[in-house]
Amino acid sequence: MISAYEMVIGLEVHVELKTESKIFCSCPTKFGAEPNTQVCPVCMGLPGTLPVLNEKVVELAVRAGLATKCNIAFFSKQDRKNYFYPDLPKAYQISQFDKPLCENGYLDIETSDGKKRIGITRIHIEEDAGKLIHHSEKGTMIDYNRSGVPLIEIVSEPDISSADEAKAYVQKLRTLMLYSGVSDCKMNEGSLRCDVNLSVRKKGETLLGVRTEMKNLNSFQFIGKAIEYEFKRQVEALENGEKIIQETRRFDESTGKTYSMRTKESFADYRFFAEPDLGSIELSKEYIQKIKDLLPTLPDERKKKYTEKYSLTPSDADTITSDPAIAEYFESVAEKTSFPKIVANMLQSEIMAMTENGEFICDIAPEHFAALADMAGNNIINSATAKKLIKRMWENDIDPIATVNIEGLRQENDESIIIEWVKKAVAENPKSVVDYRKGKKTAAKAIIGKAMANSCGKANPLIVQQLVERELEKFDKLC
Amino acid sequence: MIKKSVYEHYKALKNKEYSSLELTNEYLKEIGKKDEELGAYITVTSDIARSAAEEFDKGKCRKTILSGIPMNIKDNICTKGVKTTCGSRMLEDFIPPYDAFVVEKLKSEGAVLLGKTNMDEFAMGSTCENSAFKITKNPVDSSRVPGGSSGGGAAAVAKNEAAYALGSETGGSVRQPASFCGLVGMKPTYGSVSRYGLVAYASSLDQIGPITKTVADNAIVMNAIVGHDKRDSTSVLRKYDDFTVGIKKGVKGLKIGLPKEFFDGAISDDVKSAVMNAAKEYEKMGAELIDVSFPSLNLAPSTYYTITCAEASSNLARYDGIRFGHRAEKYNSIDELYKKSRGEGFGQEVKKRIMAGTMVLSAGYHNEYYKKALTIKSKITGDFKKLFGECQIILAPVSPTVAYKIGGEKEPLRDYFGDIYTVSVNLAGVPAISIPCGTGEDGMPVGMQLIGPHFSESLLYRAAFAYENMGKAVDIYDFSI
Numbered sequence: 001m002i003s004a005y006e007m008v009i010g011l012e013v014h015v016e017l018k019t020e021s022k023i024f025c026s027c028p029t030k031f032g033a034e035p036n037t038q039v040c041p042v043c044m045g046l047p048g049t050l051p052v053l054n055e056k057v058v059e060l061a062v063r064a065g066l067a068t069k070c071n072i073a074f075f076s077k078q079d080r081k082n083y084f085y086p087d088l089p090k091a092y093q094i095s096q097f098d099k100p101l102c103e104n105g106y107l108d109i110e111t112s113d114g115k116k117r118i119g120i121t122r123i124h125i126e127e128d129a130g131k132l133i134h135h136s137e138k139g140t141m142i143d144y145n146r147s148g149v150p151l152i153e154i155v156s157e158p159d160i161s162s163a164d165e166a167k168a169y170v171q172k173l174r175t176l177m178l179y180s181g182v183s184d185c186k187m188n189e190g191s192l193r194c195d196v197n198l199s200v201r202k203k204g205e206t207l208l209g210v211r212t213e214m215k216n217l218n219s220f221q222f223i224g225k226a227i228e229y230e231f232k233r234q235v236e237a238l239e240n241g242e243k244i245i246q247e248t249r250r251f252d253e254s255t256g257k258t259y260s261m262r263t264k265e266s267f268a269d270y271r272f273f274a275e276p277d278l279g280s281i282e283l284s285k286e287y288i289q290k291i292k293d294l295l296p297t298l299p300d301e302r303k304k305k306y307t308e309k310y311s312l313t314p315s316d317a318d319t320i321t322s323d324p325a326i327a328e329y330f331e332s333v334a335e336k337t338s339f340p341k342i343v344a345n346m347l348q349s350e351i352m353a354m355t356e357n358g359e360f361i362c363d364i365a366p367e368h369f370a371a372l373a374d375m376a377g378n379n380i381i382n383s384a385t386a387k388k389l390i391k392r393m394w395e396n397d398i399d400p401i402a403t404v405n406i407e408g409l410r411q412e413n414d415e416s417i418i419i420e421w422v423k424k425a426v427a428e429n430p431k432s433v434v435d436y437r438k439g440k441k442t443a444a445k446a447i448i449g450k451a452m453a454n455s456c457g458k459a460n461p462l463i464v465q466q467l468v469e470r471e472l473e474k475f476d477k478l479c
Numbered sequence: 480m481i482k483k484s485v486y487e488h489y490k491a492l493k494n495k496e497y498s499s500l501e502l503t504n505e506y507l508k509e510i511g512k513k514d515e516e517l518g519a520y521i522t523v524t525s526d527i528a529r530s531a532a533e534e535f536d537k538g539k540c541r542k543t544i545l546s547g548i549p550m551n552i553k554d555n556i557c558t559k560g561v562k563t564t565c566g567s568r569m570l571e572d573f574i575p576p577y578d579a580f581v582v583e584k585l586k587s588e589g590a591v592l593l594g595k596t597n598m599d600e601f602a603m604g605s606t607c608e609n610s611a612f613k614i615t616k617n618p619v620d621s622s623r624v625p626g627g628s629s630g631g632g633a634a635a636v637a638k639n640e641a642a643y644a645l646g647s648e649t650g651g652s653v654r655q656p657a658s659f660c661g662l663v664g665m666k667p668t669y670g671s672v673s674r675y676g677l678v679a680y681a682s683s684l685d686q687i688g689p690i691t692k693t694v695a696d697n698a699i700v701m702n703a704i705v706g707h708d709k710r711d712s713t714s715v716l717r718k719y720d721d722f723t724v725g726i727k728k729g730v731k732g733l734k735i736g737l738p739k740e741f742f743d744g745a746i747s748d749d750v751k752s753a754v755m756n757a758a759k760e761y762e763k764m765g766a767e768l769i770d771v772s773f774p775s776l777n778l779a780p781s782t783y784y785t786i787t788c789a790e791a792s793s794n795l796a797r798y799d800g801i802r803f804g805h806r807a808e809k810y811n812s813i814d815e816l817y818k819k820s821r822g823e824g825f826g827q828e829v830k831k832r833i834m835a836g837t838m839v840l841s842a843g844y845h846n847e848y849y850k851k852a853l854t855i856k857s858k859i860t861g862d863f864k865k866l867f868g869e870c871q872i873i874l875a876p877v878s879p880t881v882a883y884k885i886g887g888e889k890e891p892l893r894d895y896f897g898d899i900y901t902v903s904v905n906l907a908g909v910p911a912i913s914i915p916c917g918t919g920e921d922g923m924p925v926g927m928q929l930i931g932p933h934f935s936e937s938l939l940y941r942a943a944f945a946y947e948n949m950g951k952a953v954d955i956y957d958f959s960i
Contacts, residue, residue, distance in 0.1 A: 041577050045797045047570065047678040048557040048579060050711050082793050082840070084817055091796030142801070271840035273849065276683035276790060278712050 001239055005200045007231045008208055009160035013173055014151050015183045016128065016191035017060045023127045023150035024051030024094065031189045035133070035143035043148035045089030050277050053078075057150040058101070058281060060182045061125045062291050064152055065102030067180040067298060068120050068173070072288050076101045078125075078275040083268060086142055087130040095153075096124035097272040101281065107176060108300070109168040110314065118169050119157030126151050152182070158197070158208065163227040167220050170194055171322060175299045179324045184359065187218050194223055199244070200234045209234070210244040214251050214258055226251040230258050302327055310340040319348055325360040326352070336370035339377035342386075343369065350390045364393045372400040380404070382411045384457050412458045415467065418451075421459060422467045425450035436472050444468055481505050481639040485696040486956065488642055489544045492535075499532035499547030503591050506549045510593065510640045516621065518613040519635035521554050522562050523594040531591045543960060544699045546589035551641040553629050554595040555602055556687065557676040558582050565678050566598040566610040566628075569804045569824030579676020580711065581645060581687050581704045588703055593641050597631030600826045601795065602647060602680040604628050605655055605897055606883060609828045614885060618660055619923060623882040626656030633660040633690050643700055644690040649680045650783050651877070651901025653688040654913035658926020659882035661915045663697045663943065664690045666901075668933045669908035670715035673708030679794040681787035682713075684905040694914060694944040695956055698722035701936065720937040723958035730945045731765035733938075736870030738773035741900055746879045749919030754876045754927045757916040757946060761874070764945055769870045775859045776903060782859065783902035784832075785839050785852035791829075792836030798824060860907040863932070872942055873930040876900055877913045881923035904930055912939045914947060 022029055025042035042049045065072050079097035105120035128151050130144040154173060160166050174185045174192055185192040194217045199209035214230060217223045229251075234244055249258040299321040306317040320330045330347060334340035346369075351362055372393070376386040381404055389400050389409070404410060412418060425447050426433060435443035444465075451464050480497060491497060507525050514520050528549060535547035552558060555565045557575035559582075564570045578586065585592075599609035607615040607630030615630045617623035618637035625634040629646025633656035636644050646653040648666045657664025665688045672687045679685060689700035702723065707716045737758060742751055762768050800806035800820030807819030825833070839848035866873060878897055904911045911930040919925045931939045944953075 041575075044802060046575065046577075046803065047563070047565070047573065047797070048555075048575065048676040050675050052710055052712050080793055082796060084796065084799060086799075086801045086813065089797060089802065091799055092793050269842045271793070271837065271842075271845075273789060273793070273840055273845075276681075276713075277679075 002232065002235050004202055005231075005235045005238075006161055006203050007227070008158045008199050008201065008211075009166055009227065010158040010197040010211075011156045011160065011166060011169060012195040012197070013154045013156075013170060014193045014195075015064070015154065015177055015185065017057055017150040017152060018181065018183050019054060019056045019060065019150055021054055022148035023054050023057050023125070024148055027148065029149050031186075031191070033145055035141070035145060038145040039147065043089065044144055045091075051094060051275075053278060053281070054150065057125055058283070059291060060150075061101050061123060061152050062283070062288060063180040063295060064154070064177060064182045065105060065123050066288075066292050066295055067176040067182070068102075068105040068107050068123070068154070070102035070105030070120060070123060072102055072283065073099060074283055074285075075099065075280060077280045078278050079272045080275050081270040081272055083270060085129070086140070087132050087144075087147070089130070089144060089147055093127055093129065094275050094278070095126035100124035107169070107172050109165060109172050110318070111162070111164045111168050113162070113164070116159075116165065118159045118165075121155040121157055123152050123154045126153060163224040166196065166227055167224055170220065170223060172299075175322045175324075178322075179296055179298055181296075186359070187220075190218060193218055196223065196226060196230075198227060198230050198234070200231060200238065210246050212244065212246065212258075213248045215248060217251060222251060222253060225256050226258060229256055233258065296324070299324075299327070306330075310334055310344070312341060312344050316341075316344045316348065319352075320344055323360050329360070329362050329366070332366040333369045333373070336366055337373040337377070339373045342373040342376050346373070346386070346390055350387060351394065354394060362394070364390075364397050368393060368397060368400055375400065375404065379413075379460075380410055382458070382461055384452070384461070385409050385411070388457070409458060411460050412455060413460045413463060415463060418455065418459050418463050419467055421454035422447075422451045422464060422471055424454055425468070426471050433472065444472060447472070481509055483642070484692045485545065485548055485642050485699055486693065488548045492547050499535040499591060500529060502547070503528050503532040503549050503593070506593055506639075506641060509638075510635075513638060514635075514640060516616065517618065517634055517638050517640070518615040519596055519631040519638065519640055520551070520594045521564055521566070521597050521610075521612055521631070524561055524592050527561065528591050528593050531586075531589065535589045535591070543588045543703065544958070545585065545703055547591060548642050549591040549593045550585070550643045550645070551593045551596050551632055551635055552582065552645045553598055553632050553647055555598060555647060555678040555680075556582060556645060557678065558592070558595065561592075561595060563595065563678065564612070565602070566600045566612060567824065567826065567829070568611045569798045569821075571611070571805065573803055575676070577676065580673035580708045582676060584704050584706070585645075590703075596629070596635055596644060599628035599630070599652075600829050601678070601791070602628040602649055602652055603791070603828050603832055605651065606885075607631060607656075608885065609826060611826055616885070617882045617923075620882070620921065622884055623923070624659070624885050626659035626878075626882060628652040628656075629664075629690060630656045630659075633657055633662055633664070636660070636690055636692060637662055643692070643696055645687060645700075645704070646690050647677055647685060647687045648905060649684045649787055650898050650905050653690060654877050654901055654911060654926070654928055655898075657690050657913045658877035658915070658928075659924065661924030661926075662690050662692060663694050663915070663947075664688060664913040665697050665701060665936070665939075666904060666911050667701065667705065667936060668715075668910045669905075670713050671719065671910075671934065671936070672704050673706070673711040673714045675708055675710040679790075681790040682794060683790060684783075684787060686905070694912075694940060694947045695723065695726065697912070698726055698940045698944075699958070701940075717934070722937055722940050723956075725937060726940050726944045727953045727956065728941055729764060730761055730942050733761075733766040733872065733942060734769055734870040735761055735766050735942075736769045736771035736866055736873045738771050738776070738866065738873060738875060740773050740776040741875040744879075745896065746876060747881070747919065750876050750878070750880060750925050753917040753919060753925040754874070757927050758874055760946060760949060761942075764949065766942075771866055771869050771873070773862055773866060773873075773903070775855065775862045776899065778855050779859060779903040779906060780896060780899050782852045782855040783898065783906060784835070785848050786856060786906070788832045788836030789840050789849050789852075790836070792833045792840065795825075795829065795833055800824070856906045859903050863903075863907045863909055863930075867932040871931070872935070872938060875928055875930065877926040877928045881919045881921075881925060900928070904928075909933055910936050910939060912943050914943045916946070
């Protein structure tokens, strides 16, 4: 029955802007400082203080708008969103209500279902709130370091219809923000946070169903899980004749389920009105053009180059272009080797795994990485050795050619040498031999592993496999 | 000694007739003697005053006209290290870690701070009766109010407890107490004096202004506090006049408009005749009187209260008992903490305005009230602009009556409509000066106001100075230092 339904998803993504100072005062924005060490009377909302807009915030928001093909408003204004919460010092958040900075943009995504264009309704600037820290003995404490950190909120059209599309959208958005230098987009530090609005309807319906909102999803995995769960939950509810209630739901990372957060005041009235302490934001055509001229090459263009010139698969190209730092590094290595595909594979399987959720920094000299790729590509070393070496190079930028020579890591292709390692492995593992003889063909794997170990990882694994099979066949015949 | 004006103190200090410390001690003595009865001060800063005076006497600070002269500041203007209560239990113990822009300016000129003055809680009121701490008496008749909300500062200056005062206006809170106490009060053009450090009531209207004994004094203080401040985004960047320059030029040929709506309705006869007499004096001095009309006057109070309450409901939301200010002793939830702290910390008038403001901003009422009020605000601004095409300045009463009796008719609408002549000026953002123009009922002072277009303070000072110094020799004034 679930296949009779489709989901309609709109995303609200909050991105922390990469500014030195906060949006309305000169306090620093560095992540991870001691609580309440990056605060001043303005971002603490002390009586008599006034906000002054950091112009860099407007510049970065305009960059974000241009990267997502938005119209940039020549005239926009800031508004107060009023609500009480201890992490919000002024008891109102300065945001933008009816005149946002950017409107009507889009971005293109590609999933297994093909290419799709997702509309972007608006991008507006606003200030972040502080953070509540719940302590078992001391009670609730508040850290205002984040209060006043500049954010943009990027609101999508309800164009997304699967968890994969949602993930691809956020991934693409993240990439665009990284390329345009808007944000460092570290999901683990909360500098990219995602709210999912989801409703379901019978396929073929045109009216939208009642939506629920899941707030602050901070990893791609959780975005996917939350959507899958919520879709199922809503469909089941409808099938059971229940009504979906418009509400905010919390996604529990440990159970993978969503839970209602509904309170009596679920329909908050934020009493928006124009912020009287700030003037309107008026931008000239020249100002916008200047920012446009300074935008770097965006990922779609790079992807084209990587698939055409370096023969990467579209999915590998997507991964490499997802972060401009990775793309820059990849290019610096790729142009020095004849095997860019090996570089792409090693970057993805080895290096990116070590920098996941963090900033991509690779201290391996591009010449060294390129030399390693050449040795692997020319069968001078085997893939296991290449993997071991790249890990050692990551720790300490050693010269792979010298290391291979000094430590004798060259791949051994001589059958007369390899057969000795194989025979030793067969002799030492009678149980696997017996298993193999009983028809358990996978038992050969253990022998191959032992033989590789006997060679200290240097043997050509293809030859090892052939010789092991040949040796085992001999036993077979003997029986 | 303490009866002198700022300008006279300046001359005396310059001629070494007395030292700043002697002068300061005289004022402190007077405060000690009289203020318990008058109730002008919430906090007296004797030590700070004496050390500033000593600094001046040692010749350490910059010499301007204001250097070494004792003054006071309304208790909603932040003073570093000195309690700033806003006349509220909510901020009874609040000590700001920074100085307001105007305080920085005055300190840099070597001004001597005597203390912080009483006011209606969060500047909401026009009698000083809404203070959480004390009732300030009118200096002329202690059974009457001094006006408000800057009533403490006005009463102190009139009773010689300071040479001048800094007040603040949202809808007449400088001009009206100046008028009730027989003083001069200026509401500057919105954006000409930084609001940085002024605790907000209604941000789009709030403005700091001086209360002084004379027009010249007022111009001198304005010179010190006016100017662009990058910490206030509504502060206007421009070259500001020296307000003492040309102050003696007189009013010959000046076109003064008398809007008929300001002289109709609930105005008392003695106020009306005092202001009309002043108009005749202007005519005698060579000014031209023009009958004009200001049809939107009656819309001003309701527009004013809609906008100020809306902004106040948001501005005062930060007093939640979390980071500073009053916090209830017992609570079981965050909601209860908010409700109790705010319930205990705020007085009746403040609560009333927060509730009204919350309502006019609420979904379903927003368009009908708040948005409509903004439309009328633009209309009022437009009406003033039109008027200033017909005349150069406007002459009008400040208040329909003289100072009210303390605890008088508990009629909230009295206070609201008592503001009818002042609030339109704030809505339009134009400057206006209140100056004494005789006495009315029981010898109580009557004030009139001169209203001009944006940034016309120099002209207003010139016209006010001409009236104040009619038939007097003005050559005594020499503002060059």
